[in-house]
Amino acid sequence: MPPETSPLASTLHEIAPRSGVAFTLDRGERLTVIDPEGEQVADLLAFVRGDLDEVISSGRTLDYASRIYLTTGDPIYSNRSNVLLRIVADTVGRHDFLLTPCSADTFRIIYGDTHPHRGCFGNLAAALAPYGVVPDRIPVAFNVFMNVTVDGGTGELKVEPPLSRAGDHVTFQAECDLVIGLTACSALQSNNNSFKPIRYRIDPARA
Amino acid sequence: MPPETSPLASTLHEIAPRSGVAFTLDRGERLTVIDPEGEQVADLLAFVRGDLDEVISSGRTLDYASRIYLTTGDPIYSNRSNVLLRIVADTVGRHDFLLTPCSADTFRIIYGDTHPHRGCFGNLAAALAPYGVVPDRIPVAFNVFMNVTVDGGTGELKVEPPLSRAGDHVTFQAECDLVIGLTACSALQSNNNSFKPIRYRIDPARA
Ligand SMILES: [Zn+2]
Ligand SMILES: [Zn+2]
Numbered sequence: 001m002p003p004e005t006s007p008l009a010s011t012l013h014e015i016a017p018r019s020g021v022a023f024t025l026d027r028g029e030r031l032t033v034i035d036p037e038g039e040q041v042a043d044l045l046a047f048v049r050g051d052l053d054e055v056i057s058s059g060r061t062l063d064y065a066s067r068i069y070l071t072t073g074d075p076i077y078s079n080r081s082n083v084l085l086r087i088v089a090d091t092v093g094r095h096d097f098l099l100t101p102c103s104a105d106t107f108r109i110i111y112g113d114t115h116p117h118r119g120c121f122g123n124l125a126a127a128l129a130p131y132g133v134v135p136d137r138i139p140v141a142f143n144v145f146m147n148v149t150v151d152g153g154t155g156e157l158k159v160e161p162p163l164s165r166a167g168d169h170v171t172f173q174a175e176c177d178l179v180i181g182l183t184a185c186s187a188l189q190s191n192n193n194s195f196k197p198i199r200y201r202i203d204p205a206r207a
Numbered sequence: 208m209p210p211e212t213s214p215l216a217s218t219l220h221e222i223a224p225r226s227g228v229a230f231t232l233d234r235g236e237r238l239t240v241i242d243p244e245g246e247q248v249a250d251l252l253a254f255v256r257g258d259l260d261e262v263i264s265s266g267r268t269l270d271y272a273s274r275i276y277l278t279t280g281d282p283i284y285s286n287r288s289n290v291l292l293r294i295v296a297d298t299v300g301r302h303d304f305l306l307t308p309c310s311a312d313t314f315r316i317i318y319g320d321t322h323p324h325r326g327c328f329g330n331l332a333a334a335l336a337p338y339g340v341v342p343d344r345i346p347v348a349f350n351v352f353m354n355v356t357v358d359g360g361t362g363e364l365k366v367e368p369p370l371s372r373a374g375d376h377v378t379f380q381a382e383c384d385l386v387i388g389l390t391a392c393s394a395l396q397s398n399n400n401s402f403k404p405i406r407y408r409i410d411p412a413r414a
Pocket of ligand 1: 043101102119120121184185186187190
């Protein structure tokens with residue numbers, strides 16, 4: 001039978017612009033995050049299912065990698081130094097793990113908005129609430145496709161347009177049973193001034 | 208009377224090498240962290256007293272500063288985007304807010320130690336436990352005097368000897384009532400291969 005009707009064919013999901021979702025990902029399953037139009041960021045969180053106090057940690061991951069730019073082969077560690085996800089494919093190679101998810105605070109403090117959008121933080125909080133994650137437990141997300149450069153001399157951070165083009169994607173393999181939060185990012189600067197959707201696909205564990 | 212017997216003269220405390228302490232700091236009080244011998248890192252944490260779920264956030268602080276190197280005048284934000292501390296004096300200007308506190312995991316994963324020291328993480332967890340802080344709530348610390356450089360091109364992180372010399376210091380002003388955790392860091396690489404003490408002083412709020 002043709003691949004698109006195979007019982008193993010995975011469904012392609014779409015996250016609307018400036019929104020977010022949460023879902024479970026089982027150990028061994030692979031999550032592919034796709035930028036369908038290009039230059040669109042997706043904030044990714046992963047919590048250990050059954051013990052939500054264990055969550056991805058930028059501080060531990062960057063420390064053990066000795067590198068701020070992660071790509072294929074790199075593990076994403078938890079706050080207990082366990083590997084929660086492993087990057088197994090990456091067509092871009094530039095993602096951010098330094099900056100907080102955009103939020104009403106971001107838009108108020110950085111953009112000066114008086115009626116700020118809830119941002120990725122609010123979208124993640126809302127999507128993850130049914131799984132039992134409270135807002136204070138949301139750490140620095142792995143910001144897929146976000147292009148943050150660092151001036152090694154001055155330490156200046158710049159949010160540049162993503163390097164992702166239409167169809168670019170990153171695949172993460174779950175190293176344990178997880179709850180995932182994922183957004184189509186809501187910050188103008190991070191997405192070259194337009195809000196676009198994000199797509200994702202979950203593929204079963206390989207035999 | 209001479210200054211050293213004034214009732215307002217603040218006591219100089221010493222943190223022994225490879226250890227840590229916790230204490231309260233009231234709104235308006237100033238904490239000065241001193242490197243008595245030079246080239247010694249001190250990991251600093253601050254939690255809001257009465258609501259320990261609010262804690263310093265590297266992701267929010269670096270985002271709002273648009274800079275990885277913080278110094279005099281810079282605020283340190285919480286995970287709820289409130290300013291917990293403000294740097295009001297700094298004789299060094301090079302501190303780290305990217306990497307996790309060193310821990311038994313650090314020493315096992317990076318150094319290959321088979322009987323690893325508990326590190327700043329273990330020292331902070333032990334010192335903060337009487338205040339009700341559990342280990343999973345320990346985020347990226349503000350690593351006073353830690354000298355982490357970033358290669359802007361490759362993203363490579365390097366832990367270099369601290370730029371602090373004997374007597375260098377940083378002063379933080381509390382913007383609300385806090386619980387502070389503070390260490391003399393236990394990682395060889397962060398401290399140019401020797402473990403030294405850290406001193407600190409608390410000065411009253413200015414009238
Ligand atoms: Zn966002
Ligand atoms: Zn340390």
